[in-house]
Amino acid sequence: MPELPEVETIKRTLSPLICGRVIKELEIRLAKILRPGPEVFQKSLPGQKIKALSRRGKILIIHLTQNVLLFHFRMTGNLVCLSPQDSEPRYTHLLFYLDQDLRLAYTDLRQFGWIELIKEDLSHHRILSKLGPEPFELSKKEFFSLLRARDRGLKAFLLDQEMIAGLGNIYTDEALFRAGLHPKRKTSSLSFEEAARLLSVIKEVLEEAIRERGSSVRNYVDGRGQRGNFQRQHLVYRKKGEPCPRCGEKIVYQKIAGRGTYFCPNCQK
DNA sequence: GACAACCTGACC
């Protein structure tokens, strides 16, 4: 489900609701999503205060008094804060009971996501430390050299979290369209100017998506349970057969790098 | 690189 803009929106909407709250109790209904396992969660979490929220790539980070929780939502995971009158969402697998009568529900229809409890330092975490740079912190020169590290298709490169963190299927397709680049174009064939343009539209599309509070294509809602609006601005994603907004040719759908990919064969070379 | 695997549901 969520890519960088959605996780960022969850972070921003959840922060004011749960920072400063204390975890009173924990209800675990699906143990397999918890790392290292349910016993550690049950033993460690009650009594801890939520200090701050942050994000790295598509991972949401909750900083507690003693520990840190990492959430990876994969395709359909989500985290919502419930008021006393709110009914519990479907597919709730973990429920935090907080003070002030609040509940924090982790839901995940497809059960691909995971939550990890960490004791030690974040900086040498096996997953976090392997993530590529945040798009907003990436310079043209760094991006250009990442592109040349290994020659492969642009779509596969942009989806690779170890190259650049946070892009998924939607924003990859939208950025490649804005840049006028074909998803199968080889990374090392880009000129410096093309690379600079690609990086600039990546930042642009992510910023716009965050401003619109993410894309709600199907299930996604933010930390308050509200849908995002950026799906209305999508130019190619899920637009198979529709006219290209730039040239009018039909948008094509093709499986590329293992993912359903939408692009304009006329505008993207 | 392609493909299956992990799951449940929506849509044709």
Add this chain to the structure above:
DNA sequence: GGTCAGGTTGTC
């Protein structure tokens, strides 16, 4: 019935 889904990982 088959195909597809805001993701990642392990296997040829």
